[in-house]
Amino acid sequence: MPRKEPPSVTSRIGRVLRRIEAVLILVASFALAAVVVSHRHWVEQVLAQIGWLAMPLAVLVFAIVASAPFSVTDALAIMNGVLFGPFWGSVINAVGLVLAAIIGYLVALRTSDAFDVKKNVERLPAWARHFKIGSPMFLIVVRIIPGLGGTIATQTAAALRVPIIRQVYTMCVVAVPICTVLAIFGDAASDMLDKHVIVPTQNFAERHHIRLPRRHRHASPAAEPMPRVRP
Numbered sequence: 159m160p161r162k163e164p165p166s167v168t169s170r171i172g173r174v175l176r177r178i179e180a181v182l183i184l185v186a187s188f189a190l191a192a193v194v195v196s197h198r199h200w201v202e203q204v205l206a207q208i209g210w211l212a213m214p215l216a217v218l219v220f221a222i223v224a225s226a227p228f229s230v231t232d233a234l235a236i237m238n239g240v241l242f243g244p245f246w247g248s249v250i251n252a253v254g255l256v257l258a259a260i261i262g263y264l265v266a267l268r269t270s271d272a273f274d275v276k277k278n279v280e281r282l283p284a285w286a287r288h289f290k291i292g293s294p295m296f297l298i299v300v301r302i303i304p305g306l307g308g309t310i311a312t313q314t315a316a317a318l319r320v321p322i323i324r325q326v327y328t329m330c331v332v333a334v335p336i337c338t339v340l341a342i343f344g345d346a347a348s349d350m351l352d353k354h355v356i357v358p359t360q361n362f363a364e365r366h367h368i369r370l371p372r373r374h375r376h377a378s379p380a381a382e383p384m385p386r387v388r389p
Contacts, residue, residue: 213242213250220254224333225261227309235337239344247341252334259312259329266316273313282310292318297328308333 208215216238224231239247266273279291282300289296292314300311308329315325
């Protein structure tokens, strides 16, 4: 029979793998955001063809991603700001977070029997354990912890059967301001990129008769840049 590794070694390997997974998800999410920013006009054209469904679709995608364990929503929050502007991007993020809090709580209810509240709380920093487990302040401060904080808070809320409204507002009070700032940042960064990188590069290419097929690959030659997707 194959020799089993000691539990301590296995647990350390598991922690390392989870950290690597988290880093990879974070890098991939921001790489996706960078692609959307650099190809904003093409993405806006696609969303414009969808019409009024663009905003509900953005809310649904954000809610599904944000409700998943160990999810990274920063990139989506930035993209919504890029595509819909700072105001409507922030609204989409906020509505998506409310739905994500509800979805995450309902899913956690199904898996709460396998969640060891005491064991997972002991993994938290000492300052987070000063608050009563399941109390609003406990759920808020735990969500501030990067990485596992949001997942532990949701699983704890479900395991203790706290009111769903507590799950919603403790998640939103932390996540909504952050995602609002990210939406505003995405809008400003996109405008700055257009002004100081994209437009000067295109002007330089036109002056020197350089073709840039990458920027126009998805659009017809006569197509004009679409305005930012607005309701």
